[in-house]
Each structure stands twice: as C-alpha cells, then as structure tokens.
Amino acid sequence: MRGAVNVSYFDMMKHIKREELSGLYLLYGSESFMVSDTLQKLTGSALSEEEIEFNLSQFDMKDTPVELAIEEAYTFPFMGSKRVVILKEAYFFTGMKVTAKAEHDLKKLEAYIQNPAPETVFIAVVPSEKLDERKKITKLFKKHGRVMEGKPFEEKELFSWLDEKAKEQNVTIDREAKGQLLMLTASNLMLISSELRKMAIYTGEGNTITKEVVDELVARSLEQNIFSLVDGVVKQNLDGAWRIFDDLLKQKEEPIKILSLLARQFRILYQVKQLSEQGYSQKQMASQLKLHPYAVKLAAGQAQRFEDRHLLTILDQLAETDFKIKTGQLDKKLAVELFLAKQKQPAY
Template sequence: MVLKIWQDIEKGKLHPLFLVTGTENFLLQETTKKIVQAGLNEEEKDFNLSVHDMEETSVDVAIEDAETLPFLGEKRIVIIQNPVFLTAEKKKEKIDHNLDRLIQYIQEPAPFTTMVFSAPYEKLDERKKITKLIKKQAQIVEAKNLSNNETELFIHSLAKQEGNTIESAAVLEIMFLTNGNLTAISQEMNKLCTYAGFGNDITQELTSQLVARSLEQNIFELIDKVVNKKGEKALQIFYDLLKTNEEPIKILSLITTQFRLILQTKQLSSAGYGQKQIAGNIKIHPYRVKLALEQARLFDEEELKDIIKQLADADYELKTGKKDKKLIIELFLLKLFK
C-alpha cells in the first residue's frame, strides 16, 4: 500500500491532507521527502515549505502558514511534526493547541497547500474528534513494518529507479543481511546499484561480496550451521569471530537471544499465530520471524527450553571465570552437534 501511494505522489497526485503514522522512521521520512519533492522545486522550498513541531509550536502558526498564498510558486507544503493532539499521550509542557481552528481547516483546506501530519506513534487516539476527522479527510500512509512481500517489492523498486534489475536470490540475501531494516536496505541498494552500474543485474554473489555482515548475522549463520548439523562450519564462524576480537560473552548473549526468538516463534506459531501476528507481538520484522520459524521446525519445544537452560549455565560459568571463555562456548556448541 505504501509503495502504491509513493507511486501516486511521484506522479504529482498530492492530496490537500496527508496523515503519515507509525513507528517505522524510514517510511515517515521518505514519505514526507517524496511529497516535498513532488510539490516543490529546490528554489521554491525556501519560500513555500514550512515545518512545525507541535511539541514546541502552536498549531495556529502552522494553519496561518497553510492559509498564506505561495510566494513565487503555485504550491505550499506545511509539515506538522509530532501532532500530540492525535494521541492519548500527556506531555509535561503542553502547548495550547486551537483544535477548533484546526478542525475548521481540515474541513476546508486551502486549495494551494498540502498539509502533512507526521505522527511517529504506534497508535492514535481513535476516541478524539480531531483524530476521526483527519483519518476521514486525509490520505493515510501507514509507516509500519513492511511484510516480506512488500519488502521484496521495495528492493525491486529501488533497483528499478536506478536502472538496474536484481536477482530474487539477491533480494533475499539483502533482507537477511539487513534484518529487513529499510534504512539499511536503502543504503545498501544505493551502494550495489552504484557498483553494478546502470542497466546491469545485481546478483547474489555481488550482494554477498558488498553487503556487510553484522555480528548478529554471523551469529544467525552460526546457529543455522548448528541446527543443520554442520558442526565444522559453525565452529569456523565462531573462531573467525574471535579473530575479529568479538568478546565471547557478547557472542554467547546473541546466541541466547536467537534461541529465545526461535522458542518464542515456535510457541506463538503453535498457538495459531501467523508470521505477521508474531512479528507484531514480539516487535521484529516478519522476515526474521520467517527465518526463526524455519529453524524452529528442527526442534521440539522441550529441546529449545533445555538449550536455553544450557546457555544460562554457560553464561554463569563464563561470568564467574570457572573455565576458559572460549572453551565454554566450544563445549556448548559441541553438545548441540550430537
């Protein structure tokens, strides 16, 4: 849905009112950026673009801007950041907002102005009259985690706009290496498109070479080797991490985090939750849920609980210095290979 709205915006289809709401910061910023680019050229921004933070400024000031005729242009864009009056949140230093005047404006917005409400909140207060009215009158853009399919389409769209194509395997590789983080995806795609050159295909081999692996991704691969009984390769990843001066205590902590995620996803899946519901419940990207569920199928619930107990014991030994730190993790891994 977000990608479709972006396409309309890029074609110049600007509504008088936009409500961009959710906690996915990249989508909040990118949507606002696209609206500004579609409505104003660089010279017009100085005169016809205004940004108002509702935690610091009264909405009256924003409305006055919106009702002022554009200068040296045909369009004015007014960004209203942090519209706290749409939520149930209470602020210590509350600004006195004239919501009656805002209601009047929303009912009859200036024909030459696009007003954007950028609301970085998980939920809006649906009981409020102002919230109901804005949701009725505005083009709504949900800045929330994209589904796996939407993330794949997003990556393809980034390649297309730079004149490139991208292999399906490379798309999955990028999703894995970035944990589905849209900011990271955008940065990595920019790098890949630049390196590949206009009109060329982005391959999985290229993504493996150029997209950096985080410690978390290396831990995921380590566990993936473990669960698929590839002990030698798992130990090699562990030794490579030690060579890069990663602390054993941090490695063990991330192994524990991943196994807890595998257990959580297994329990929620068994309770009838789908991937999207699980992702919303534990606040992670749906693609990470998909990968965790694939690993969860190789264990029963009791095995996972026993592994987490073993990890807790290893953590205790590691912190009390009873054994060599490297040896503690090696012994834990070797037990899993059996």
C-alpha cells in the same frame, strides 16, 4: 477532499507519482523509513528545488503552537503554485502524555482540517504506532485527509519494494540476492535502500545484482553473524559456526555478548515453534513477538529442524554457560567454545 482515504505505502507512492496531491496528509506508524520516504516524496512532488527555500515550512509541535503553522498554511505561496507545511512531532493525534513547551489551540486545527488552504500541502507527522481514534482531530483528519500508516511489509510486498528500489537505480536484483540482502540487513528498509544504491553503482546500469555481489559488498552486523552462527548449529555445519565465532572474536566482540545474542535467537526459535504449534500464522507471530515478518519466516525455517525438548536443552545449556561465566567458574571464551562443542550431537 471527499471522504476518508486510508492508504498503504504502495498506494501513497502511486498517488504521488500521479502528481494529484491532496491538501491534507497524516503519516504515522512503526516503520519510520516509510514515513520519512513518503514525507520526502510529497515535498519533492509539490515543490521544485528552487521553491523549497521559499515555500517549505516545518514546525516542531513540542516547541511551536499549532496556530503558527496554520497561519503559515493560509499564507499564499511565494514564486510558486504550492506551499508545504509540515507538523513534526504531532503527538496530539495520539494518547501520548508529552511534556511540551508549546500549548496548542486544537479548535483552530479542527477548523483548518475542515477548510484547508487550497494552495497548501499540509502534512502532519505523528511519532507513534497508533492514533487515538477517539479524538475529534483524528476523526476529522481521517474524514477529510489522506492517512498513511507505515507498517512492516509482508514478504511479498518486501520483495516487490526491492524490485521497485532496484528499478529506480536502473538495475535488477535476483531472488537469491533479495533473500540474502534481507537477512544481512535484518529487513531494515533504510539500510536496504543505502546498500542497494552502493551495489547498483558497483554492478552498473542495466545489470543484475546477484547473491555474490550482496555477499561481497554488504557488511554483516553482529546480529546477522549470530543468525548465521545459529544456522550453522541448526544445519550441523559446526565448522562454519566455529569460523563465525573466531571472526567475531577477531572483531573484538565480547564472548558474553555473543552468548547473550545466541540465547536470544534460540529463545525466538522456541517461541516461534510454540506459536506455530498453537496455530498462529507468521503474521500473528510477528505481531506477538514484535519481530519483522521476514525474520519470523527465517526463524520458522530453522525451528522446524528441532524437537521442542532439543531447543529447551540448548536454552538450558546457554543459561548454565552464562552462569559459569558470571560466577568465574569458566573463562568466557572457553565457555562459548564448550557450548558449541556440545552441539555436535543432538541433545535429546
């Protein structure tokens, strides 16, 4: 193909729907769902179910020399018009130091990138958030191939993606339901996709997924229960916070673990508040704190309700509670209960 084409996940989905497949693809990034979903859709677009058995070849680059994959790529398709060759764990596009069984002749890969087999869809899957831009094979692939980085969606993109996934299931999802689903799944795309399929079956074709449906069907993870517990403290809904704590105990969650996650969430609130005061955007905060942008947005909303000194007081209380549990001064359940009781009045 002519010239470098670096595309987003959305652009890649449009490209696949047009069924105008290229010969070279490189997929990498921190959002593994985007990478695996793109790989699946590329394969499904190139090959029918019957053709997959004969014309799909996958090679693990930790175990297999790349020359074997290239040899396969130059093999004419059997009973079909396309062949798909997938390089898994293609670490040689990065600066990673990997102990691998296989040695690779990357000169042959460089040659293939410049002269790919016209009948073959050649896909390199790179297990990394970054490529090594200095390497010749990376430069060549970016020049001749189509490169997609799987990275977390911005909020607007996330909501658009939810609409698309709902449409695939022949349902719609309202805005309140989207927000609740994102909170309960911690914006985990793999989990969201699975939960959407379940809710679509429950709701029925042509209907709308509401917040009530999300609350009824989507299980709360420990982390999301902690978020709701913190939200109860933030909004002074302490009865709600107590109920969540009791529910977690009934689920056999350890009080010390609950305390640890509470401390983590309040630290995030403090960090988000500090970065916000320093002029950081939510996108910059997400990168700095290694959090999903939507999680930063929710944390920013909670943090606005606190003065800095109040958050610091809460963090001190959590540290003191942890110390008293670990030194045997307080029973672990009672210690967390006392911490929650202290939140009835602002501590500043």
